[in-house]
Amino acid sequence: MELYPRQYLYLRTVRAKLFIDENFGSNIDLDKIADEACFSKFHFARLFRSIYGSTPHQYLTHVRIERSKEYLADGQTVAFVCYKVGFDSLSSFTGLFKRRTGLTPRQYQVDRLNFKEAVAAKPLHHIPGCFAEKKGWKSK
Amino acid sequence: MITKMNHVSIFVLDQESAFDFYVNKLGFKVNTDAEMGPGKRWLTVNPPDQPDLEITLMLIDDGMMFDKDSSAKMRELVKAGTFGFGVFQCDDLKATYEELKAKGVEFSKPPTEEFYGYEALFKDDSGNWFSLGQKK
Incomplete structure (x- = not known):
């Protein structure tokens, strides 16, 4: 017999995902989240995967990498970012980042900063001409 | 031969508030954010899995695009919820609905089964409405 209705577990899993979104930088204990939700770790991981397509741990890693990109x-410096998003070691962060993106954090940063500089220096190179014209930006 | 759409515009009342809605609530990624002079900004975002589709968050203001009268009319129409700009897709509608609701997104239709799949309707911070769907 189920202790809790399916809807309760479903909503609890959504809340767990939101908890990860908000607390990714902390030392999140995913086992504890399952405990707090009052259902088994196995059941929690299985339900999470059925909703989000990855295990809670894989999702936490995904959020950390995505936030580190921002x-x-x-x-921000690579070391600052590494600890800010919840990694304990610079080498594991750098290795994982490279496996996920194909670039080291520093290479990724240089690419993004170059892009931002290019947009700031020549914004019209990044705006479709018709809109720039309609907005009156082309003549300036 | 046309192959793809890479820019689409959504008319918004306030770009800073739209930034918060689309980036912090919907989870979209900022693509291009360019200052074009005092109070003028070119701001585009991407849905997370569509880096090649730029959604332009286009401020409705007086200028060459809208004269003063058209701009005022357009703002009223957007506020009144006249425009539906498109359909977004997700893998699990019920979960996405609960998540966005928790973030303060206003829904006018909860997840409902339709012939083609499941659908909910939500509004952005300006009043534009969107369908949010999950295929069957």
């Missing part, structure tokens, strides 16, 4: 694009 911090890197803002010009």
Whole structure:
């Protein structure tokens, strides 16, 4: 017999995902999330995967890498970003980042900063001409 | 031969508020954010899995695109929820609905089974409405 209705577990899993989205930089104990949701770790992981297509741990890693991209694009140092998004070691962050993106964090950062500089220097190179003209930006 | 659409515009009342809605609530990625002079900004975002589709968050303001009268009319129409700009897709509609609701997104239709799949309707911070779907 199920202890809790399916809808409750479903909503609890969505909340767990939101918890990861908000607390990715902390030392999140995914086992604890399952405990708090009052269902088994196995059941939690299985339900999470059925909704989001990855295990809670894989999803946490995904969020950390995606957030690290934003911090890197803002010009933060690689070491700062590494710890800010919740990694304990610079080498594991760098290795994982490269496996996921094909670039080291520093290479990714240089690419993004170059892009931002190019947009700031020549914005019209990044805006379809028709819109720039309609907005009156082309004549300036 | 046309192969793809790579830019589409959504008319918004306030770009900063639209940035918060599309990036922080919907989870879209900023593509291009260019200052074009005082109070003028070119801002585009991508849905997470569509890096080659730029959604332009186009401010409705007086200028060459809209004269003063058209701009005022357009703002009223957008606020009144006249425009539906498209259909977004997700893998699990119920979960996405619960998640966006928790983030304060306003839905006018909860997940509902339709002939083609499941659909919900939500509004952005300006009043534009969108369908959010999951294929069967």
